[in-house]
Amino acid sequence: MSIVLGFVALVAVIALTWLWRQGVAERPWLETGAVTRSPSPGGQPTGRTGLGVFLIVAGGLFALAGSAVTMRMGYADWFEMRLPRVVWAGTALLALSSLALQAAVFAARRGDGPGLASWIGAGAASMAAFLLAQGLAWARMAETGQGLAATPGASFFYLISGLHGLHILGGLVALARVATRLRRGPGAAAPAVALCTIYWHFLLIVWIAMLAILTGWASDAAALCRAILS
Amino acid sequence: MIVAACLVLIVLFSVAFHLVSPWWWTPIASNWGYIDTTLVITFWITGAVFTAVVLFMAWCVFRYRHKPGRVAHYEPESKRLEIWLTALTALGVAAMLAPGLVVWNRFITVPDDATEIEVVAQQWFWSYRLPGADGQLGSSDVTWISADNPLGLNPHDRFGADDVVIDGGDLHLPIGKPVKVLLRSVDVLHDFYVPEFRAKMDMVPGMVTYFWFTPTRTGEFEVLCAELCGTGHGYMRGYVLIDEEAEYEAWLGEQLTFAGLPAGKEVQVANTAEPIGGSDP
Amino acid sequence: MSSVSEDPDTGIPPAEVPDLPPPHAHGFWSRWVFSQDAKYIALQYSGTAIAIGLVALVLSWLIRMQLGFPGVFDFISAEAYYQFITMHGMIMVVYLLTAIFLGGFGNYLIPLMVGARDMVFPFVNMLSFWVYFLAVVVLAASFFAPGGPTGAGWTLYPPQAILSGTPGGTQWGIVLMLVSLILFIIGFTMGGLNYAVTVLQARTRGMTLMRMPLTIWGIFTATVMALLAFPALFVASVMMLFDRLLGTSFFMPALVEMGEQLSYGGGSPIVFQHLFWFFGHPEVYIVALPAFGIVSDLIAVHARKNIFGYRMMVWAIVIIGALSFIVWAHHMYVSGMHPYFGFFFATTTLIIAVPTALKVYNWILTLWRGDIHLTLPMLFALGFIVTFLNGGLTGLFLGNVVVDVPLSDTMFVVAHFHMVMGVAPIMVIYGAIYHWFPLISGRMLSHRLGLIHFWVTFIGAYAIFFPMHYVGLVGVPRRYPDISASFVPDSVATLNAFITVAALTVGAAQMLFLFNVAWSLARGRKAGHNPWRAASLEWQTPEVPPRHGNWGDELPVVYRWAYDYSVPGAPRDYIAQDDPGHRASWSHVP
Ligand code: HEM
Ligand SMILES: [Cu+2]
C-alpha cells in the first residue's frame, strides 16, 4: 500500500498547506466585518478546481491499482512481464498527443484559430492511435500466451490499460465537445483546451507510472534507493 | 428534569448491568490471562470516562435547561481547558495502549520449546496434524490433496511420513506444554477460535498463519469458526481436549500416521460437526 | 493572515463564480425528475436512501427474529440468514448512510450554508443521483435474481464470496452486488466533485473557511475522504469481478473446494482485505464526520451558545480525516497479516481517539452554562452523544490489538459498530430532519409524536446494543444464525429474546416517524421564517422554503461566523451571519 499512502500524503500536504494559508488558525469570533480574502483557492476558475479535484480522484484510483500490483508481486507466482513492442510505440503516440495539445494551448494564446483546430485534431488523432495500439497490444498478448487469466502480470496489464483507456475515452468526448466550441473563436475555447491539456498530461504521467510499476522498474528503483540509503 | 434523570438512569443501568449480569467471559483455559487483565484495565478506564461524561452532561441539562430569562454564557473557547483535557485523554489512552502493546509482543513471540501442531480447515470441518517421533511436520500443498491425502501432505517428504493425521476427529493436547498452532485452510478463510483460549487467528488459503498458547486447564473445549466461510459457517464445530500427560500419550498411541494411511482405501471423513445439508440447517 | 475591514462597503472582492441564474425548472419533469436544483436532488437522494433503508430495517427484524427465537421461523435458513445480514449491512452503510449524509444533507445544505445559488456543476449533480438510483435498482434486483442476493457478508471477503459454498457466490448475487457498488462509486464521484468544488469555489463574499458552520466542515472533509477512499472499493470490486467472471487470480489462491481443485492460483485474499479496509475504515468517518458537524450545529443553536472551541473542532475534523487513512488494518489484526503491523496500527488507532474525545468534550462544554432548549433536535443530539461516546469507548477495546484478539468477530464487534456508526449517526439524521424540516417544507414536525419517537428509539436502541456487548464477551461469534454452544449459558438465549423484542419495538417507532413526516407535510404547524432563531445562512434566505436560486436578486454577504449566539450586549440572542451590525456599538465586548 506504499504507493497509495505516498499519494495520500501528497494530497494531505497540499490540502494542509492550503488550509493554513486560508487562515485556519484565526479566531473567527473576533473577526467581524467584511473580508477581503478571495474565497477560492488562488482565485482560479471553477473548471480548473473541478479538474484538479477530479485528477486527485483518478490519481488515487491508479495509485491504488499500482499498490495492488506491488502487493500481488510479493507472491510466488509473479514473474516479470514481457510487454509486446507495440506498447512502446503506443506510449510514444501518447506523448505526441500530449505535445500536440500543448501546442494547441499555445496556438489559442496567440489567437491562432486554424492552428488551434489542427493541433486539436492532431491531439485527438494521436490519442485514438494510442488506443488502437493498446488494442493491438492486447491482441498480441493473447496470441503469445499472455491471455487475461494466464499470468498475474498480464491480468493487471489488461485491467490497468482498460481503466486507463476508459479515462481516455472520457477525455476524447470532452475534447470533442471543446472542438464544437471552436466556431466561436480561439478565445472562447482557450480555457477548455487548457483543461483538456492538463488532463492529457495527467494521462501520460499515469501511463508511464503504471508501466514502471508493471515492468518492475519502479520496485527496482525503490530497491536501489533503499540500497543507497542504507 | 426527565431528560437529566434518564441520562443518570442510563449510567446507573449500565454500571449495574456490568456488575451484576451473569454474562461474562468463559473461565480461561490458557496462559493468556494477560489479555483478560488488559481488557479489565480498559473496562475500568472507559467505564470511568463514560460515567463521568454522561453524568456531567446530565448535570448540565438539569442546571442549564431553558428558563425564562436565562442567558447563555459567552465563551468561544478555553485553551487551558482544552490542553488539560487533551493531556488527560492522552494519558488515559497511553495507560491502555502500553500494556496492550506489551502483551501483543508476548502474543507474537513464540517460545522456543513450543510444539508445532497444525490445524487444517475446510468447508466446514476441522482436521489436525501432529508431528510424529521426529518432532517435525512434513511439508504440504493444496495440489497434493486427494481422497487418500485429505490434508495435502507431500508424499515425498520424509518428515511427513510419521505425522499423525486426525481427519475430522477431535484434537487432544497435553496440559502445560506451549503449543504453536500452525493454521492452514484448503478453500476459503476460516478462523480457529476456542473462546476459553482467548487466542484466535484467521486461516488463509495459500498461507500458513499461527498463534501460540499454553493450555492451563484440562477439559473439553468447543472449537468454532470465527471467519465467515459460507453457509455452514455457524455449524463448523469441533472439540479440543486438554489431557493430563498420561492420557494424552495413550490417545496419541491410537492415532494413525500419514504413512499408515492405507493408500487407495477411501479415507473415512468422520465429521463431528453437524451434517450440512446446506438448505436446512 | 487575516485581512478584515470593519467597513462593509469597501474591499469586498466579487464572488468567484459569476452570479448567473441557475438552469430553469418549470415543468414537472425538469423540477421533480430530472431536476438540476440541488435542493430537489437532495430530496431525491434522501427519499431513495430512506426507501432502500427501510428494506435494510426489515432485514434487521428478520435477523433478530432468527437470533432471538432460533428455529421458530422455518423460512430463515442459514443461506437466507447470510443473505439478510449481508444486504442489511451493505445497504445501511453505503446506500443509506453515505447517500443520505452526502447526497441528501450535502446537496441541501452546502449551497444554502455557503451562500451559493446552487452546486457548481448542476448537470453532473443530476447525473449523480440517477446513477445512484440505478445502483440501488441493481442492488434491489439481486433479491429477485436466481440464487438470490449474495451472502458473503458486507465485507465480501474472497475466496468465499465467489465460490459455491456461499449464497449467490457462483450465481448472480455477488455479480450484481459488485456492479451496484461500481455504479454507486461512479455516481458518488460525480456528486462528490460538486460538494467539494462548491465549497472551494462558490462561497459567497465574506464566507471564509473559518466562518463556515461545522456542518459544512464535516460534509466537506467527509467528501474529500470519500473521493480518496471509494476508489479502493472500486478497484477491489473490479478485480473481484474479473476473478469471478473472467477467471483471473487477483485474490484467489490455489484451492480445493469440496474436494475439487479449482483453476485459480497464486492470488491473495489479504490483498483484497487491504483494499477493502483502505476504503472501509475511512467509510466509518465518512459517515461520522457529517454527523459530527451537524450535531455541533444542532447543539449550538438549541443551547443558544457558540460551539465551544470552534477552532479545535475544525482542526479535529481535519486531523481525524487525515489520520483515518493510516488505521485501516485495525480491522485485520487476526487476518494473518504480518504481526508487527499490530504495533503500528494499534498506536495510530488509539491516537485518533484523542481528537475524537476532544470533540465529545466540546459538545458537552457547549451545553455547560448554556440556555438549553430541550427541543427534538437537542434531544437527538443528546442521544447521539451518549451512544457515540459508548461506541467510541468500546472502539478502544477493539483498536488495542491484543484486546481485539478475543473480541474480534464476536457480537461485541457488532454491538460496537452499531453504537458508533449505526445508532449515533441515525440519531443525528433524525435530529437534523427535525431541525431542517421547517426549512424544507415550511412546517414543523409534530413535537408530541416526535417525543415518542425519540424516547423509544433512544432507549430502545441502547437496550438492543448495550447488552449485546456482553453476548460477545461471553464469546458468541458474529454471523451465526444459531448461537448455541457448549460454553454459552442458557440465559444468553433469554437475553437474545429480549434484544429482539427491543429491536422490533424500535423498528415500529420508525413507522411513527414516517407517519409524522406525512402528517406534518399536510397539517403541520406553519413554521415561520426562522423558527429556531438560528444564525447560519441557510435560514436567512428571502423566502422559506428557499426558492430556486436560493437568494433572490442578490447573493448574501457574510460578516461573521455562524455562532454569534448570546453575544453580550447584542440586541438579540443571535446575530445572523449576514447581519453587518457593528460590534463596536455594543457594551461589554469580550
Ligand atoms: C434497529 C436497527 C438495527 C438492528 C436491530 C440491527 C441488527 C443487526 C444484527 C443482529 C446484525 C448481525 C448479527 C450477526 O452478525 O449475526 C447486524 C449486522 C450489521 N449491521 Fe445492523 N442493525 C440495525 C441497524 C444498523 C445500522 C443503522 C447500520 C449502519 C451502520 C447497521 C450496519 C450493520 C452492518 C455493517 C452489519 C454487518 C453485516 C455483516 O456481518 O456482514 N445496522 N445488524
Ligand atoms: Cu469456517
Ligand SMILES: [Cu+2]
Ligand atoms: Cu476502522
